[in-house]
Amino acid sequence: MEILLLIVGIISVIVGVLSLLYSALNRHGYYNLLDGEKDIYIRLSRRMIIFFVVGIVLAVIGIVCIVIYSVS
DSSP states (O other): OHHHHHHHHHHHHHHHHHHHHHHHHHHHHHHHOOSOOHHHHHHHHHHHHHHHHHHHHHHHHHHHHHHHHHHO
16 A cells, blocks of 8 residues: 555656646747737636646645655
């Protein structure tokens, strides 16, 4: 059971970091797109916020799992 917490924690942190990077990529696209339709800006903004929140949640879950593993 303990090793499962470590594996879930590591995978969760990795996916969280990838999600935060994708959010940063969408943010870069949102602020540096020179000419685009309104729909593109809305999609970039929505994906930026969603992936940012998902990345933080996954990173926190991963850190909690790793802390629980190290304490027990």
